Amino acid sequence: MRVTNPSPALYNEDLAPAQERRWGAFSIFNVWTSDVHSLWGYYLAASLFLLCGSFVNFVIAIGIGSLVIFALMSMVGNAGVRTGVPFPVLARASFGTFGANVPALVRAVVACFWYGAQTAAASGAIVALLVRSPGMLEFHQNSHLLGHSTLEVICYVIVWALQLLIIQRGMETVRKFQDWAGPAVWIMMLFLAIYLVVKAGTFSFGERIPQDVLLDATKDAGSFGTPGSFPALAAVAATWITYFAALYLNFCDFSRYATSERALRTGNLWGLPINLLAFCLVAGVTTTAAFDVYGEVLLHPEAISAKFDSWFLALLAALTFAVATLGINVVANFVSPAFDFANVFPRQIDFKRGGYIAALIALVLYPWAPWETGAASFVNFIGSTMGPIFGIMMVDYYLIRRGRIDVNALYQENGEFRFDGGWHRNAFIALIVGMIFSSILPTFTSILPSWWGIYGWFFGVAIGGAVYYVLRARGAARVQVA
Template sequence: MVELTFDLPAGPLVSKDLAPTTIRQRTWNLWHIASLWVGMSVCIPTYMLASSMISAGLSWRQSVLAVVLGNLIVLVPMMITAHAGTRYGIPFPVFARAAFGTRGAHLPSLLRAVVACGWFGIQTWIGGLAMNAFIGILWPGWQTMGGDLKFMGYGVPEYLSFLLFWFINLYFVWAGTESIKWLETLSAPILILLGIWLLLWAASRVGGVGTLLREADALESARESLPTGEFVRTLFIPWLTAMVGYWATLSLNIPDFTRYARSQRDQAIGQALGLMTTMPLFAFVGVAVTSATVILYGQAIWNPVDLLARLTAESGNA
């Protein structure tokens, strides 16, 4: 690991955020890196990921396999790119200068930022819907705010929840990387336990994991059986490519995080442990719990927010 031993001269290419981290600042151990990936992987889009593949014609086994292979493929360039961040303590915009030059590096940095804005918007909207459901449980009157006023199919509570969740995200952006480290380390075990609890809940309600898996097979869309070659070419490969694309952009700017790693071992094993376990597990949890909803409610409820609302309504009527 390399540490800068002199102060950088002032200029347009240098700022506090772009300066290499010192050895003292590189405090993220294996668990911190793994927790980062747990926090990014255990989310509603991951939960609903397999549903898209099953709707397209893949079985649940093929869907989970696509998740595993896609993550394994993208993990390779991610570890290679992360190496520079850990070794030199530099973020992605600085690392990009090696290939694009000091001026040309602005282009990949801006393109990455545009994609990040889109993904941030998607995640924030989904998080806002989850927060809306949560607030509605604690305060039933919340859902009646604004009356029948709607815009694009959503009412005042949904948009207020979106803004609230947005402001919470902005706090952690403002507080910096150490706040993300603290949040992910705290939330990782909770998220894992919640995923396991969901799986156990689903199994207990329908009579075991075997029943869940049989129903999961039934979720597969009815379609004519395709020859193996055509299936791989028209279904599996496109979805595998989509899975690679799921984290492809982060494989570019992963040095933004690994510049704080204590060692190459911590960043490499931490990434492999966090990504290759939680992503497939949570995708499977989504399939299993959805299979339970088919048995319990006669319909597939893929969105956990909708499932939460259904369970809340049941408990309120009990």
């Protein structure tokens, strides 16, 4: 649809409802291959696979988690198809025309952190290849800058700059890039798995790795208890679901370009439960075979490729995984803040400028590298901050509005979504309450049980959404009485 007489403070062409919808099922599928098939995604998938303890447990834990992801992405994805608007504009329905800037900026900040994390992972793959040379290894060990080796800094800046080239022509270029990158990574992953299984001479699911060695190797993935136990499987599923917390919010940034809900459903079906199970299985089998070949639990694919005797194979693997990580950065961590920052100042910031701001923040963060913590704690804390936002938006869209929104009103300062001067008090009360229980108390106090943080995103969704629903219901009751 086309917007009539929009308020300049709420509108630019990038934020307008999508007019050209060219993303079929294959492009939606490749949103997920680009998002999942990264070095961070591989590390988390391999760790969680091994913590399942057996193939059956893996199918149960990762399978259930992947189905939940599919259901949640379909919810927000359908909203994108029906309205054609990006995440920060959709958030105006629940948070207010100007209040939506708060969840948009939360999502943008999270994307900046992940942008830096994924760029560092991609550059790390290049570093692992280069240090095969004795001269580069000496340079890497003896020259330092900004708290990192100078070689790491150089590779980070190069990879950081390359990503900016992908988005010069907007979202259509993003689609074309991911349609190429996603399948390329799958080919490389399968090659890596087959190569190591053949070299190992056996096919296994990690049962031969001694438990003490396994627990030591996966300690950064989180303390989930004994591998294969019920608490471990529940934590594996929860961490896997939480890993996608950022995209639960802004998947509509992509689904708005889908040709139909049917194309979205087909792309999500192949890209989420089917692709996720296959990806985790390949990552787990590859890691297990690498243990048989090299006698180490190597959870990072660049660490595996660094051991290849062939320079060509090592180069091919490093470049493929670097490209894969660029793919997820563009999809998950460039597109979102580009729209989010544009939403704050639509007259001054368009899609490209918003993306440049995100990239610049990631560059500034690099010396401190806040992402160099335990993977699960990083994933769970980042994800838990966004749980209440997702709960509020989905309750508003599906339970309060029954899936019907006046899209034109989303661009009007004095329309339906003005609430209290452009801010919706009920949404912010629910957001604060939800964040207290999802991230603040479990992170900064010991009031709650130690396991609470693993499920912080879920508590945020449930508590934030429930508080919002109750406040809206009470408000409606007062209006009826009056």
